[in-house]
Amino acid sequence: MSHAHTNDDHGMGHVSPIWMLLGVFALLIFFTVLTVAVTYVDLGPANIWVALAVAVVKGALVGLYFMHLRYDSPFNSLILVSAFLFLAVFIGLALMDTGEYQSNIAPPDSVRPNSG
Amino acid sequence: MTSENEHTGDTGHGDNHHPHLAHHFETPAQQFESGKLGMWVFLATEILMFGGLFCAYAIYRGNHQDVFLYGYGALDKMWGATNTVVLLASSLTMAWAVRAAQKGQQKLLIGMLIATFMGGVGFMVIKGVEYKAKWDHHLFPGTMNAFYYEGGQPKHPEALPHAIEYIDGRNLGGEAHGGGGHAPAGHEPAEDSPQHEAVPGDDAHAAEHTSAEPASAGVRAEQNATAHLASASPVIVQAVYGAPADVSTIKPPASPADMGVNDAVIDQAGEVSMPSAAHTQILWNDLSSDQQKKVHLFFGIYFLMTGLHGLHVLIGMVLIAWLILKAKKGTFGKDYFAPVDIGGLYWHLVDLIWIFLFPLLYLIH
Amino acid sequence: MSVIQDPVKVGGYGGQQEPGGTNYINHSKGIMSWLLTLDHKRIGLMYMIAVLGAFLLGGSLAVVLRTMLFMRAAPDVAPMTPAAQDLYNQVFTLHGAVLVFMFIIPAVPAILGNIVLPLMLGAKDVAFPRLNLLSWYCYMVGGAFFLFVLLNGRLDTGWTFYTPYSTSSTTSVTAATLGAFVLGFSSILTGLNFIATIHMLRPAGMGWFRMPLFLWALYATSIIQVLATPVLAITLLLLAAERVLGVGIFDPAMGGDPVLFQHFFWFYSHPAVYIMILPAMGIISELMATFCRRQIFGYSFIAFSSIAIALLGFLVWGHHMFTSGQSAMTNAVFSLITFSVAIPSAIKVFNWLATMYKGSISLATPMLYALAFIWLFTIGGLTGVFLGALSLDIMAHDTYFVVAHFHYVMVGSMLTAFIGGMYYWWPKMFGKMYSEPVAKVAWFLIFVGFNLTFFIQFIAGSQGMPRRYADFLPEFAWYHQFSTVGSYVLAIGLFLVLYNWVHSLFAGRKAPQNPWGGNTLEWHTSSPPPHENFTEDPHVTDPYQMHAWDYDESIDGYVYDKAKAIELDQQSHH
Secondary structure: OOOOHHHOOOOOOOOOOOOHHHHHHHHHHHHHHHHHHHHHHHOOOOHHHHHHHHHHHHHHHHHHHHHOHHHOOOOHHHHHHHHHHHHHHHHHHHHHOOOOOOHHOOOOOHHHHHHH | HHHHHHHHHHOOOOOOOOOOOOOOOOOOHHHHHHHHHHHHHHHHHHHHHHHHHHHHHHHHHHHHHHHHHHHHHHOHHHHHHHHHHHHHHHHHHHHHHHHHHHHHHHHHHHHHHHHHHHHHHHHHHHHHHHHHHHHOOOOOOOOHOOOEEEEEEEHHHHHHHHHHHHHHHHHHHHHHHHHHOOOOOOOOOHHHHHOOOOOOOOOHHHHHHHHHHHHHHHHHOOOHHHHHHHHHHHHHHHHHHOOOOOOOHHOOOHHHHHHHHHHHHHHHHHOOOOOOOOOOOOHHHHHOHHHHHHHHHHHHHHHHHHHHHHHHHHHHHHHHHHHHHHHOOOOOOOOEEEHHHHHHHHHHHHHHHHHHHHHHHOOOO | OOOOOOHHHHHOOOOOHHHHHHHOOOOOOOOHHHHHHOOOHHHHHHHHHHHHHHHHHHHHHHHHHHHHHHHOOOOOOOOOHHHHHHHHHHHHHHHHHHHHHHHHHHHHHHHHHHHHHHHHHOOOOOOOOHHHHHHHHHHHHHHHHHHHHHOOOOOOOOOOOOHHHHHHHOOOOHHHHHHHHHHHHHHEEEEEEEEHHHHEEEOOOOOOHHHHHHHHEEEEHHHHHHHHHHHHHHHHHHHHHHHHHHOOOHHHHHOOOHHHHHHHHHHHHHHHHHHHHHHHHHHHHHHHHHHHHOOOOOHHHHHHHHHHHHHHHHHOOOHHHHOOOOOOHHHHHHHHHHHHHHHHHHHHHHHHHHOOOOOOOOOOOHHHHHHHHHHHHHHHHHHHHHHHOOHHHHOOOEEHHHHHHHHHHHHHHHHHHHHHHHHHHHHHHOOOOOOOOHHHHHHHHHHHHHHHHHHHHHHHHHOEEEOOOOOOOHHHHHHHHHHHHHHHHHHHHHHHHHHHHHHHHHOOOOOOOOOOOOOHHHHHOOOOOOOOOOOOOOOOOOOOHHEEEEEEEHHOOOEOOOOHHHHHHHHHHO
């Protein structure tokens, strides 16, 4: 746990091999095509979750390899993860609340004609 | 963050041997790790700041699904995908630049940084083209938006019919309608079509725009104009599909005059073989009158999210320009590449945020 | 009175003096050497001047509004005209906004944290000195926006900028939100700096659990500053976008949601309450240990309770919104989590009390403030538990009960801890001792004045006196007059503190290296410290092992016995 400055034994950063950079890039492009392609398939409400899951995978690739998190101090990953965690708390609780009271404030004619 | 990077480049005023070691650090590695830690903490603040917008987005999309589905029609999936690729490529060159700096490859470093910078330029240019397409149809943020209602009445009755026509047309034509000409991706049915009038900023599109003018001129009262345009829309549906696609959207056939007004749309849309029945087509008349008053909110959120992101791209470009200047002076090498690495982290975060913005804004289903 | 010739007598570190006796204050001269300084101690002093200026402004506004309420009870003398009511709205708005954003939030981290944190780590500076300076400039720019609001514009929304009023008010809401936005950056940069500094610049031998508790508190505070403040930034940007562009996110007429603004605002502003109180609690931990001359009781409980408060603080924002139309389900969730915050808070209080038990208590001025803190924080904290209860909050919401509650926490607790900390580190910062008798009189006036001002507001609030009202029913007149008289006593006490500090700079006795006998590393260097903080590496031991410091009457301070310290350290390891 101690990060006292004397224990920097891993030198200065990790040098990424070129094949890895290109491989990650190819994967990112693949997932971009995938996420666009999947919009042509109707998965109902699952579409958004598929899109978000693909985004998370892409984000993880960028974080782990382009941003060196995989080879970095784990604390840096912890910072990133906790940022998303707190964001989830924020969005989750706010969303839960508006979801609860929305029906009380929406005018009657805003009932959805067809569900997207 | 600029100053933070400058700081890690602080030559300090101590008496250390290492030229880039600030006086309050003991080793270059300690300084390097501190700089990275600082940048990661800063990135966390960026994520939470954008998070506020994502929260607003989630709540409004959750509460006004159809409004979002409708407004999203103004966006261009292929431009969005192109920009994603551009930004991913610039992330690759940035990561490569860090590698070049670590290995002391001066020329490669400068080249990669310039490539990254150009990626930023490309992104902003495409964003500009997209913005212009919105602005040509009065789809501004806030009160200037064509869909803005004030006291139950449209604030811009003269702009509203065009905007409705634009989005209805696009929603019917799908992304083929707008994305065709410029997008590099291969599965575009309209790729080899000579006409793609609705491509943002295209001359042909301007013609279509003009041809729609008499409609609003002829029918002064906006209520009428709205009904009029809406009744024209199902005609397009029939023109495209040959048969009603969705019974609920079908309205009585329009008069020949109406058909004339929308000729350009029909002609052009008629060329398109619709690739996807998966998308629910939402047209203006499918929205309740209450929902119609909220369409401008989608554009408010769209512009805030992409605008703040674009601002970050610009800041990142300034950072990279600064890195290029430093690299040309030969500042960076095997022993000292922290600013490249840390500037890179910032650039990757801008990419990371776009990775989430793209499906949420451009791939609404 | 004290002629310092024997360097060892100064405190045991003969070498901790710059050649020629210079220190960080007289190390270099000229205004630019201050405005462009990267020295954390100088930046801390610049923060001190600016933040105390803001305190003077916000505090004066408090006296003005209390006086207006006093006069209201005598309508024949000063009728409450619409113009006067308008003025009242602006005064209480600026009172709140200036004191929250420009005093309570930055005071402890930016002044005491900046000066003390690197010293406690035995470091030469914070991790990013330029960011530290940038943070001060952000503060000044943000302050300039508020000054503009004060002088050229007006602001009458309350410090919370609630929509929908804030989107339609014709006052300088946009300028004020931009000011708060820039101040937020100042806060973020400080927090970022502290996190990196604590992680990367701890000396060899100082593991996480050998850190002084003030640093744990600052670390917890920094987590909040970093994770919550950006949400305030985007909230204020959205509010500005709402006003300038009319986007409609918070406007129900356009499909927006005014309650959403409150979610956004309190997601920052509730954790911000812990930005205010956590570093204050850290000060109290230091004061308790030093002035009881005793190993702090329950070190790891106090340390982890800081982190627990920081994390739980993110989960309770909805308790500000019980009457806002927030859903019943959300109300219940937030109410439950709110109660749970009482647990780590109480853990701290009990550990402080246990530290005092059988301690050798010295009632020096800083300790008096620590005792006042426990008294006031207990009242403020427990009434917070009342307000966390849904049913009671429905009744007490927006009454003076709430006003009294948060003043007990934010002023009673935070301000007394801040002043106590200032007294405690004053000799270190300036190398001068203040007058102890004057300090004690001022403490008495502040403690009495504060309770006179605010305790009665609990009663007025429970009787139904609503907050933020310029006007009131005749039966509340005497409550307000009583409270106003108390606020004058409080103000006199505060001015006496200021007088004592300023006077000590000119006429104060020269301070020894360690006047209190504390063992955190800032006492291992000279008073005031040299430019580079330490001229020889300080001896890192348990921060609360104070028995290696022996009192020396000739310097009225403590002298370090390093051999004894090593021996004690070895004993504690076995």
